[in-house]
Amino acid sequence: xxxxDEPRFLRIQSGAVGxxxxxxxxxxxxxxxxxxxxxFLGTGGVAYLMQPAFQLLQRTSTFPTYIDYPAExxxxxxxxxxxxxxxxxxxxxxxxxxxxxxxxxxKAIGATVLTFVGHEETPLGKEGDHVFVNFAxxxxxxxxxxxxxxxxxxxxxxFRKEIENYDAVVSELKLLPALLLEVKRAxxxxxxxxxxxxxxxxxxxxxxxxxxxxxxxxxxTCILEEMQWIRTRPVHASDFFHGTLELVEKGVSVVLxxxxxxxxxxxxxxxxxxxxxxxNLTVLDSKDFALPEISDEVRALVSPIVLATVLERVSAHLExxxxxxxxxxxxxxxxxx
Numbered sequence: 001x002x003x004x005d006e007p008r009f010l011r012i013q014s015g016a017v018g019x020x021x022x023x024x025x026x027x028x029x030x031x032x033x034x035x036x037x038x039x040f041l042g043t044g045g046v047a048y049l050m051q052p053a054f055q056l057l058q059r060t061s062t063f064p065t066y067i068d069y070p071a072e073x074x075x076x077x078x079x080x081x082x083x084x085x086x087x088x089x090x091x092x093x094x095x096x097x098x099x100x101x102x103x104x105x106x107k108a109i110g111a112t113v114l115t116f117v118g119h120e121e122t123p124l125g126k127e128g129d130h131v132f133v134n135f136a137x138x139x140x141x142x143x144x145x146x147x148x149x150x151x152x153x154x155x156x157x158x159f160r161k162e163i164e165n166y167d168a169v170v171s172e173l174k175l176l177p178a179l180l181l182e183v184k185r186a187x188x189x190x191x192x193x194x195x196x197x198x199x200x201x202x203x204x205x206x207x208x209x210x211x212x213x214x215x216x217x218x219x220x221t222c223i224l225e226e227m228q229w230i231r232t233r234p235v236h237a238s239d240f241f242h243g244t245l246e247l248v249e250k251g252v253s254v255v256l257x258x259x260x261x262x263x264x265x266x267x268x269x270x271x272x273x274x275x276x277x278x279x280n281l282t283v284l285d286s287k288d289f290a291l292p293e294i295s296d297e298v299r300a301l302v303s304p305i306v307l308a309t310v311l312e313r314v315s316a317h318l319e320x321x322x323x324x325x326x327x328x329x330x331x332x333x334x335x336x337x
Contacts, residue, residue, distance in 0.1 A: 094122025210263025
């Protein structure tokens, strides 16, 4: 595979699922101590990666769960954010300034803070109440953070007896690192073609529903806009027909992500509409990839992880094709803002 380190990928994703027992014990301890709600407080792209776990808890658990912007909460208060809150704060670098500011406020509030970082010797890597370190880089962080946040959600549901097969689900998740590597291998022959479709336009509409929407949002903004300077219009599939459809015409690129959860019909509605008005529809469907020994239930949970792992292959080809390394920035962490 082009510019890809297989042992490194396996090590990182195995490290993520390897945190399952510690995450479970930490969540159980916090809930036993009287925790009343959970906040996912990420900044930037990593916040998008928390959304599938947030959605899972919102729709399958009665435990109050919130997601918010640290940059806003630093400026105000939330009546629900108290000393009885569990806060999940992810940051790959461990140095995100909005999150560091929020962490100081959380310490004053007395909330229980779980930080998930890629680097330990950082402010967020040293100052959380419970620090979970799993080294990753931009090309491997999506799967890692998706998995860690999913494990948090599953542990809450386990403690509250809202999931009956926690152990079986986690056992399947532990199979994923090796399976994702095979998914990458299977997709590699198609990755260059997919990248050429992205490179062939300077504007794309990205859409998806359910737990694949965050994958569409992340790839459009954090990869194509930030790392490739390609203009995108991310829109949730349920909002596609409330404005964005009027931008679809011949030649306009629409990129659709399809998952395997209950919200797949939202993507299918877009898929049925778009080809009538543009000849440039690209569909990425998690269902197309083999995951031996993974149940339909777990496949539905990990659709965004599967999409993230094949999109990394697209990005690897895209940066070569466009002669634009993914690490190239004009402003991000380069100028004052």
